[in-house]
Amino acid sequence: MHVRLKMILGVLVLVIAAVIMLPRMLNDKEEEPEQPAAEEPVEVVEEFQEIYLFTTDYLNMRTGPGTENEKVRTIPVGEKVRAIDYEDGWYLIEYNGQTGYSIEDYLSELLEEGEPNPESPEIEAPEETQEEEDTGEIMKTIDGILLVNKTYGLPSDYYPDVNSEAKQWVEQMITNAKDEINKEIIAFSGFRSYNYQKKLYNSSVETDGEEYAQRYSAKPGHSEHQTGLAFDLGGQMKYWLEPEFADTEESVWLAENAHRFGFILRYPEDKENITGYAYEPWHFRYVGEDHAKKIYEEGIALEEYLLGE
Ligand SMILES: [Zn+2]
Numbered sequence: 001m002h003v004r005l006k007m008i009l010g011v012l013v014l015v016i017a018a019v020i021m022l023p024r025m026l027n028d029k030e031e032e033p034e035q036p037a038a039e040e041p042v043e044v045v046e047e048f049q050e051i052y053l054f055t056t057d058y059l060n061m062r063t064g065p066g067t068e069n070e071k072v073r074t075i076p077v078g079e080k081v082r083a084i085d086y087e088d089g090w091y092l093i094e095y096n097g098q099t100g101y102s103i104e105d106y107l108s109e110l111l112e113e114g115e116p117n118p119e120s121p122e123i124e125a126p127e128e129t130q131e132e133e134d135t136g137e138i139m140k141t142i143d144g145i146l147l148v149n150k151t152y153g154l155p156s157d158y159y160p161d162v163n164s165e166a167k168q169w170v171e172q173m174i175t176n177a178k179d180e181i182n183k184e185i186i187a188f189s190g191f192r193s194y195n196y197q198k199k200l201y202n203s204s205v206e207t208d209g210e211e212y213a214q215r216y217s218a219k220p221g222h223s224e225h226q227t228g229l230a231f232d233l234g235g236q237m238k239y240w241l242e243p244e245f246a247d248t249e250e251s252v253w254l255a256e257n258a259h260r261f262g263f264i265l266r267y268p269e270d271k272e273n274i275t276g277y278a279y280e281p282w283h284f285r286y287v288g289e290d291h292a293k294k295i296y297e298e299g300i301a302l303e304e305y306l307l308g309e
Pocket of ligand 1: 189225230231232282283284
């Protein structure tokens with residue numbers, strides 16, 4: 001009796017154990033095939049949403065995602081690029097018809113018109129008192145030429161975008177440079193909005209100090225780029241916005257030929273006291289062929305031509 005009871009209890013324990021464990025074991029088996037299924041969504045590459053980004057410093061575009069890859073070109077500060085893809089700190093970007101990889105550190109998300117992104121706390125929101133400090137006369141046109149300099153400015157809402165005629169002629173000039181000296185010239189800065197210029201100027205003051213900023217950068221409302229008639233030009237890779245650009249074949253050709261396409265070298269070497277800006281061998285302003293030819297032949301600055309200074 002005693003032994004039978006033990007046996008019955010033993011069987012009972014086994015049955016209970018089986019009842020508890022069996023569904024678990026079955027469950028485990030059922031879950032197994034699910035595991036590869038769970039991994040599947042990870043393998044599906046999420047499509048990158050294309051965005052526009054702005055360069056916050058000179059930025060190298062490379063053939064691959066890593067500094068060991070060859071440099072395709074350098075992109076100047078403040079340029080808008082199209083980000084096509086992103087992986088491990090590198091964006092695949094498109095700029096001026098070229099595609100390559102750039103490190104994320106110097107690319108920033110801003111609103112399209114150069115407005116600081118309000119969600120980005122490190123960028124100050126634009127103040128609205130700036131215009132009141134500006135005592136310069138606005139929208140000065142002489143002889144059909146819009147004069148913008150440290151004295152004459154533009155209203156903050158003046159937003160013409162790139163002038164189509166000027167754009168057509170800059171493209172023609174680039175084509176001719178290729179034909180005549182076999183050099184690739186790039187127009188990398190055209191129209192800039194008031195607010196975008198403001199950001200550039202403030203950043204120049206912060207980086208290089210007020211004195212430097214005044215020589216090389218215009219205060220908002222006083223940049224020729226806001227007219228949509230000015231371009232910064234450069235060679236394929238080197239000396240973007242650097243005085244050394246003057247010694248390149250591209251620069252020499254531009255200085256001697258820009259007038260044929262209606263452009264003038266706006267800030268010549270020996271005219272800083274007249275234009276208010278240091279020599280900028282890269283900055284060209286569209287004034288039309290007739291005016292450009294006269295200005296070139298007389299070797300004068302736009303201020304001298306228009307104001308007889
Ligand atoms: Zn410029």
